[in-house]
Amino acid sequence: MTETLRIVAGFFAVGFLLMIFELVRRRRLKESYSLTWFFVGGSLLAFSLFGDRLDSLAKLLGFAQTSNAILVFSVFLILVLLLGLSVAVSRLSELTQTLAQEIGLLKHRLEGERKKGGRPDE
């Protein structure tokens, strides 16, 4: 990797990390989810700083270019992250379903009690 590329990549990585930090600070992103993203940002930063040290490792694995190795690694990481999000969405939809049923049952019970005239409305 050239010096310029590493500097640009470094800036992006720092920007990315700041963005995550800001999202967590404003409560737009939960801490539990932010950890993975901090890891991703941290890796980006590490690659831009020490990218040249990876050259020999990439050669060893058979990559012609170190950047290819980083790219493959990133794609794999993204796949894992996406899967994790699907898992999170599944859990949320399960939760929503249970809540929807519970709301239906509660509304029904509430109406029944109102009809009995036990309590005045509101």
Place this chain on the structure above:
Amino acid sequence: MNGERVLVIVPAFNEEKALPGTLEELSRVVPPVEVLVVNDGSTDRTSAVARAAGEAVLDLPANMGIGVTMQAGYRYALEYGFTHAVQCDGDGQHRPEQIAILLKEMERSGADMVIGSRFVERGVAGFKSLFFRRQVIRFLSAWIWTLTGVRVYDVTSGFRLCNRRAINIFARDYPFDYPEPEAIVLLTRHGCRISEVAVSMRERQGGISSIGFLSGVYYVVKVSMGLLITKLRSDV
């Protein structure tokens, strides 16, 4: 029929047209049954129509799909101490007067779930399903038989009766997307027995079954996989 309380769960999504007829027929069913309409976030007057008929109504806050809708009904049945629950669609496809057939079959066979089937006996079914759909049902039937050793012909029929044991299971765990075939495998995993009895069905009164070829293929793949996964799950 001592101490038996039968709840008919009517899942309904935008059924204001067909629902009054179904509810009227249900009110004349012998032995008498209690009715619960589960309104799956309809945008029309489904809920009002059901209330006008004097039936109990559960309103889900949004359109959640048939699986969530039915499970809400089973949870109601469990909570209010019903011994039996029948699923009877609001669109007029299922014939309320045939609930008696399901009850009789349950008494005869001692099964935990009785499925009202269009295919058990030839000649009885007044409902001719399309060729393609029939092949799909035949395939799923064979697949369920392979997985569980249980032979059910009309695996997609929603006209079914559950006893207290099956209600208990469904209230805790009910499949989501296309739940009817998966529910069969789910019950067998719990060691429940399933029986099938011939009924006739009508064409849908309103609305069209919109399963085209591509969505049909999706349906088969999705359900086949779902059945396998349901079978392989260990959390009984």
